Amino acid sequence: MGIASNLAHFLSENHVPFEIIQHQYAEGSVNTANSAHIPTHQLAKAVVFRDEDMYYTVAVLPASYKVKRHTLNQIFDRHLELAGEDELEALFEDCAPGAIPVCGQAYGLRVIWDDALSELDTVYMEAGDHLHLLKVKRDDFLSMMADHMHERFSCERQRAKTARLLQYIRSAGYDWNDPEPVYARN
Numbered sequence: 001m002g003i004a005s006n007l008a009h010f011l012s013e014n015h016v017p018f019e020i021i022q023h024q025y026a027e028g029s030v031n032t033a034n035s036a037h038i039p040t041h042q043l044a045k046a047v048v049f050r051d052e053d054m055y056y057t058v059a060v061l062p063a064s065y066k067v068k069r070h071t072l073n074q075i076f077d078r079h080l081e082l083a084g085e086d087e088l089e090a091l092f093e094d095c096a097p098g099a100i101p102v103c104g105q106a107y108g109l110r111v112i113w114d115d116a117l118s119e120l121d122t123v124y125m126e127a128g129d130h131l132h133l134l135k136v137k138r139d140d141f142l143s144m145m146a147d148h149m150h151e152r153f154s155c156e157r158q159r160a161k162t163a164r165l166l167q168y169i170r171s172a173g174y175d176w177n178d179p180e181p182v183y184a185r186n
Contacts, residue, residue: 029045
């Protein structure tokens with residue numbers, strides 16, 4: 001398949017230079033990064049949400065990060081839910097299922113990208129299949145995303161796990177200043 005036709009047209013129309021990187025078949029952003037031998041934080045992934053009015057938003061973030069949905073809800077003042085597989089197939093007809101390009105604007109969709117991506121020298125992204133990535137320099141990525149919102153709406157996966165663990169510990173009544181462990185109490 002190579003590059004999805006809508007994506008190729010968008011890149012050509014906007015004069016975005018890129019390099020095509022071929023890799024072994026892989027599904028999922030972390031597996032794709034591993035297959036392409038690139039760091040997961042350099043692979044931009046697309047997560048598609050819809051609001052109660054069926055308005056779609058493509059959130060673009062590093063593959064090693066997790067969306068903080070409550071932050072996106074606050075940014076848009078909407079309640080966002082993940083788009084379903086059938087919705088994704090209808091929105092991205094020229095793409096293999098699960099190989100969603102970050103350029104939602106090529107499909108007429110609203111895009112928001114995480115500021116963490118602006119710190120990278122090189123950004124990789126899905127080409128629309130499970131065998132190819134596009135490699136884009138930072139300035140070209142920023143130019144491609146210039147007309148779209150950007151915020152910090154994600155965090156590294158490990159940080160998210162740590163935050164959930166701390167929240168659980170606090171909700172269990174553990175007091176960091178109490179020398180007697182929670183499990184020792186009656």
